[in-house]
Amino acid sequence: MEGAPLKLYGMWSSFYVHRVQLALHLxxxxxxxxxxxxxxxxxxxLLHNPVHKKVPVLLHGDRPIAESSIIIEYIDEFWKAKPILPADPYERAVVRFWCHFVDNTLRPSFGVILRSSGEGQATAVDNFRQNLMFLETELRDGSxxxxxxxxxxRIGILDIVMGCGLYWNSACEDVLGMKIIDQESFPLFTSWFESFNEAKEVKEVIPPAEKLVEYxxxxxxxMFN
Ligand SMILES: N[C@@H](CCC(=O)N[C@@H](CS)C(=O)NCC(=O)O)C(=O)O
Structure with missing residues (x-):
């Protein structure tokens, strides 16, 4: 497979696609x-992802791989230099736990904010912030x-999974006119995001903020009409 052509099927605004692009750029x-x-x-x-019919799909030679986190792990296992996952099995389990948390708890709780209004929305914001506080606490006292x-x-899988989607959160905050992830409540998380933003590879893959806000x-x- 070494030297086989590599194709990525994507869509410019998809943070799942940005995850894969970032892994490849890193x-x-x-x-x-x-x-x-x-x-x-x-x-x-449709041929390469007949089950979900979604992007991203990575085609390595004639072998398709779907689902962003599975693709990232494949990339890390195939191109071993500059590892994206830790070598230690326990540390791998820990970052996988948090990636699962981001995709299955944190992101869906942000989605509830977008789909609600009034008091329901205020409750949804609190719930999202409580979820995010778990990550702030891990940065302060935990793993x-x-x-x-x-x-x-250096940037690892959890940075990729958390960071790429956060541009969507920021764009949504702009559109809703609400600051949900504020520096005062989340100082370590905010400073982590600043470091993430500064990385050359991140700048290469994330679309301009104004373009994302319009989208x-x-x-x-x-969603509302
Ligand atoms: N769990 C998938 C989600 C991928 C996904 O939702 N892709 C969207 C674009 S952001 C898509 O292709 N949607 C097309 C559709 O739903 O028909 C992953 O992690 O790769």
């Missing part, structure tokens, strides 16, 4: 990017205490 691996129109999916996407990134001195406006409008 590894310094070259790939061909193919933009999908999700309202008119290509036969290649990630004293670290620049969740991965230590999110459209998505939220569709």
């Amino acid at each position: 590894k310094g691996v070259e790939y061909e990017y193919i933009e999908e129109d999700l309202s008119n999916k290509s036969p290649a996407l 990630f205490k004293g670290r620049k990134f969740f991965g230590g001195e 999110v406006k459209g998505v939220l409008q569709k």
Whole structure:
């Protein structure tokens, strides 16, 4: 497989796609990017991800891999230099736990904010902030205490999974006119995000904030109409 062509099927605004792009950029691996129109999916996407029919899909030679976190682990196992997951089995389990938390608890709790209004929305904001406080506490006293990134001195899988989606949170905050992740309540998390933002590879893959805000406006409008 060494030297086999590598193609990524993606969509510019998808943070799941940004996760895979960031992993590839961190590894310094070259790939061909193919933009999908999700309202008119290509036969290649349907062929390579027949179950979910979603991006991202990574095609390595003729082998397709779907689901962003599975793709990131594949990339880390295939291109071993500059590891994205820790070597120690317990530490691997810990970051996987937190990635699972981000995808299955934290992100869905942000989604509730977007779908609610009035008092319901205030409760949803509190709930999301309580969830985020778990990560703030881990940075202060727990597994990630004293670290620049969740991965230590360099960006790891939890940074990728948390960080790429956070641009969507920021765009949603802009559109809703609400500050939900404030520096005062989440000082360590905010400073982690600043370090993440400064990374060259992050700048390479995250679309401009204004473009994302315009896109999110459209998505939220569709949700409410
Ligand atoms: N769990 C998947 C989620 C991927 C996903 O939701 N992709 C969206 C774009 S952000 C998609 O392709 N949607 C097309 C559809 O639902 O038909 C992952 O982690 O890769």
